[in-house]
Amino acid sequence: MGNAVDRAGLTVQSLAASVLGNLPELTDVLVATIYEQNPAYLELDSVPRQDLWRSCHDNVARVVEMIADNDDHFDAAQATGRRRAEQRMPLDDVLKSFRLGGRVVWAALIDEARAQGMAESEVLLDVAGKVWEVVDRTSSQVATAYHAAERYLVRADEQRRSTLWEGLLQGRANRAFVQEAATVLDIPVNGPYAVVAIDNLVDDDCTTSSFARRFAGVRVASAWQVRPQTVVGLLALGTESADTVLRMLRQLVDAPAGLSGVVAGLAEVDVAYRQAMLARRTLAPGQIDVAALPERLPEALLLSAPELADQLIHTWLMPLTTTSAPERELLLDTLDKWVLSAGSIRRTAELAHCHRNTVINRLHRVEQITGRDITEAACQLELALALKAFRLFPA
Numbered sequence: 001m002g003n004a005v006d007r008a009g010l011t012v013q014s015l016a017a018s019v020l021g022n023l024p025e026l027t028d029v030l031v032a033t034i035y036e037q038n039p040a041y042l043e044l045d046s047v048p049r050q051d052l053w054r055s056c057h058d059n060v061a062r063v064v065e066m067i068a069d070n071d072d073h074f075d076a077a078q079a080t081g082r083r084r085a086e087q088r089m090p091l092d093d094v095l096k097s098f099r100l101g102g103r104v105v106w107a108a109l110i111d112e113a114r115a116q117g118m119a120e121s122e123v124l125l126d127v128a129g130k131v132w133e134v135v136d137r138t139s140s141q142v143a144t145a146y147h148a149a150e151r152y153l154v155r156a157d158e159q160r161r162s163t164l165w166e167g168l169l170q171g172r173a174n175r176a177f178v179q180e181a182a183t184v185l186d187i188p189v190n191g192p193y194a195v196v197a198i199d200n201l202v203d204d205d206c207t208t209s210s211f212a213r214r215f216a217g218v219r220v221a222s223a224w225q226v227r228p229q230t231v232v233g234l235l236a237l238g239t240e241s242a243d244t245v246l247r248m249l250r251q252l253v254d255a256p257a258g259l260s261g262v263v264a265g266l267a268e269v270d271v272a273y274r275q276a277m278l279a280r281r282t283l284a285p286g287q288i289d290v291a292a293l294p295e296r297l298p299e300a301l302l303l304s305a306p307e308l309a310d311q312l313i314h315t316w317l318m319p320l321t322t323t324s325a326p327e328r329e330l331l332l333d334t335l336d337k338w339v340l341s342a343g344s345i346r347r348t349a350e351l352a353h354c355h356r357n358t359v360i361n362r363l364h365r366v367e368q369i370t371g372r373d374i375t376e377a378a379c380q381l382e383l384a385l386a387l388k389a390f391r392l393f394p395a
Helices: 002-021 023-037 040-044 049-069 075-086 091-115 123-169 175-185 205-216 242-252 266-281 297-304 306-316 318-322 325-340 345-352 356-370 377-392
Strands: 190-199 221-226 230-236 257-259 263-265 290-292
Touching: 002 023, 002 049, 002 091, 002 123, 023 040, 023 049, 023 091, 040 091, 049 075, 049 091, 049 123, 075 091, 075 123, 091 123, 123 175, 123 230, 123 266, 175 266, 190 242, 190 266, 205 221, 205 230, 205 242, 230 266, 242 257, 242 290, 257 266, 263 266, 266 290, 266 297, 297 306, 297 377, 306 318, 306 377, 318 325, 318 356, 325 345, 325 356, 325 377, 345 356
Parallel strands: 257 290
Antiparallel strands: 190 230, 190 257, 190 263, 221 230
């Protein structure tokens, strides 16, 4: 029995040695077989021919060695799995090539057995089983290495995308960086852009995918990033107007949001991002709307200069805080309507649903408390800004 086993082992080693002696030719056969029966290698063109040849050469050698000596030699398989993941070659096609390689190795062993007069040997039955066992184990190593590399690449891609996003939003605008960001995010470098900043209430990537599809439907390319507190959208307007985009956002978004003005290209979205965040801050607590910066420039100016807003409040409205809350709200509401109506007593009365004499009395009451003549035309702008500042900074 022992002698039979020894003879079988010697036979396998002899066949393997002969096959390895023709390794370059066998590699050529395998490469041609892969191109013929696994068309993805030609269609995707992601694996250079020399890379494929070297991979086939090394893996065939390792498979034949394992058939002969029963030891594990998985270095070539693991290297192939990692490289193919980096080359974005689908794993199914990679494993199909390994199965084709198994067939080529088995055919080579049969041909060599015939040449040595062993075509009818029972040893070949054992060799057949071993060929496919080794191919299966090797394929498993390929898949494991591929998945590990794929996970690493996904993390690296996510980190790179995050770096690109942060660079854009922080104003890193050199040409090479912006071009890479445009390529990775699949948005144009040039053309008008707007940025939207939405409160992140649900942390849902599916929502941003839906936004991207809806905007693509009106030929607005977009890229979206879900951040801890905010969802940011870069909107390449193309030929669409900012008003059209604003109407769409107000239909789609169910959270407080801010929309920037229009900037010239991707290199300027840092400016638009700051504008969008500023516009968002102009909304009152709990208000659900998309605040467009061009519609809220006075509020944005006040938020940009809080010390000046504080000065306006102290100059015009601070004495009103000494009154009771109901009277203060009544007087402030009247002032809001008075400013909105450009100082028209009649129009103010209509907006406040009261008699014009009531409006006059309330305005006199304000002047008594504040000591300021609010009817002077030159004071209208300051008073209007003071009222906006009071709503923006209620504390």
